[in-house]
Amino acid sequence: MLTFYSQERWNNWINQVKESKFKIDPNAEGxxxxxxxxxxxxxDVILALCKVTGKLQLGTITKEEAANSIQGMKEIVLAKVEPMDDDKDIMIESVQSALVGAFAAAECxxxxxxxxxxxIEDLVMEAAKAEEAGDMDKAFELMGKAGALILAGKKFDSDKVYEKIPPESFVAEGVDGLDTIAAVLAGGIDYTDEPDEEEE
Structure with a gap:
């Protein structure tokens, strides 16, 4: 299987979080x-995801290889992380929530x-309504479709939707993920390097 993202790479990030002195400051911006x-x-995870979808678009990997690579990444990144302290744990969960939306986008x-x-904006607003109604499956599906459009090259203006959706919601965290996809794609991606490793 082609591996675009390794367990070691994720562990390195988790170790950096452990070593950081991060504390949530309610008065600080950002x-x-x-x-x-x-x-x-x-x-970093979204960059790897964009490489998968980009290589699929270029025809250098098959649909099956792309789907398997995404599944492998999901198993690494969305696995439960050992608790550190409340502030760091909240942030890790927030990152994972944003990435759930990014994975849904790549799969879509x-x-x-x-x-x-x-x-994209219509899909996000529909997703927010679905979440409000308690239909999380529908919200998840709609966010996936919104993200797929970004991966396909559509522009996304998150400012148009941020003010209309509840800040502490699955959809708001999903929009963070969509924003990151848009930013990574806008920054340009080098598709010439090979995946990290190839396993039989």
Whole structure:
């Protein structure tokens, strides 16, 4: 199986979190210097995901290889992390929640399970309504389709939806993930390097 993201790579991020002096400061804007590690670890996983979907678009890997690679990454990244302290644990959970949406997006993209004519903002708003109604499966599915559109090259303006969705919600964390996908793609990706390793 092609491996775009290894257990060792995830463990390195977890160790960086353990060594950080991060504390949640309710009065601060943003996460502060010690909190950058959470943004970086999320971005690193999404970069690997974008490489999978990008190589699929380029035709250098098959749909099956892409789907298997995404599944392998999910098993690493979404596994329960050993507790550290309340603040760090909250942030790790937040990163994992954002990544759940990113994985859903990649899976939707690989399966071709999205409509290119739909608007990302509309899907996100529908997802927020579904979450409010308690239909988490529907919310999850809609966020996946929204993310697939970003992976397919559609532009996304998160500012248009942020003010309309509850800040402490699955959809809000999912929008963080979508934002990171858009930022990673905008930054350009080098598809010439090979996956980390190939296992029989």
């Amino acid at each position: 996460l502060g210097r010690e909190g950058i590690v959470f943004l970086d670890m999320e971005e 993209f690989v399966a071709g399970d999205y409509d290119p004519k739909q608007k």
